[in-house]
């Protein structure tokens with residue numbers, strides 16, 4: 001018998017354990033303004049007399065690099081003009097998160113952009129909270145992070161900080177810094193972070209997304225950041241990996257975002273990258289706490305389940321994927337008893353699925 005000339009069967013694509021989607025999850029790095037699906041953009045634009053169709057909105061979201069992404073972000077937020085607009089996008093986000101079995105989330109609000117547009121931050125936030133509260137009985141708890149835009153400078157960041165402090169008893173748990181990581185020295189923001197910390201807020205910063213490892217180090221040492229948004233540059237510095245591991249400072253990793261914005265290609269110094277180039281496995285295996293998020297799910301055409309589907313493709317074992325999922329609760333800005341209740345529920349469901 002001649003040997004068959006047909007090619008061998010390809011290896012099966014590694015996939016998540018069945019029913020993984022039914023595990024309760026936490027999502028910690030999620031921008032409200034990046035969650036506006038094209039269909040919602042159509043509705044928002046119509047409120048202001050603009051005709052935008054879904055295909056146009058989707059095309060605006062398909063960005064080739066970081067600056068194009070910022071442009072798209074500015075465009076879509078231009079339709080957020082009144083508290084009712086923020087209420088609408090909050091409801092849509094909450095509905096979306098329930099489809100992903102997200103039970104707890106900390107959502108970032110770009111208060112720096114609200115102030116730029118001279119909006120009433122308190123009125124917007126009241127509408128957001130009221131919209132979110134309707135979803136608590138359905139099992140979704142939402143807390144909030146007020147975020148400043150780095151390139152607007154430290155004075156504007158302090159204005160955001162004051163609003164965050166004013167709302168610390170009504171759901172704001174943390175203060176963050178986003179935008180163009182390469183603009184404005186980190187040290188400029190130190191007084192702002194000291195101010196929010198003195199008033200009991202937790203501290204976050206986007207760092208090591210397009211900037212280098214030194215950006216992550218500065219966020220920790222100069223700003224006291226307790227979690228890092230992205231931080232993928234960390235893989236380039238073994239001492240920094242050891243520092244994050246020793247101090248248990250989590251990275252909020254968003255793989256699809258890193259591909260869509262060009263951040264991963266930049267960190268790898270390669271013209272083209274795939275998810276296989278992502279440093280998530282290396283960071284996790286060196287002991288850095290890693291949680292998984294979508295960042296701007298509508299803009300990047302992703303959802304949390306899809307991000308988890310990438311993990312087995314990166315070579316993570318089930319036990320490692322569970323560690324990432326549990327880190328979403330471990331890294332939450334919640335009192336220990338509430339964190340542990342979420343952890344218990346997570347482990348109970350994982351046991352039911354036979355994953356422990």
Ligand SMILES: [Zn+2]
Nearest residue numbers: 031206229295
């Ligand atoms: Zn982000």
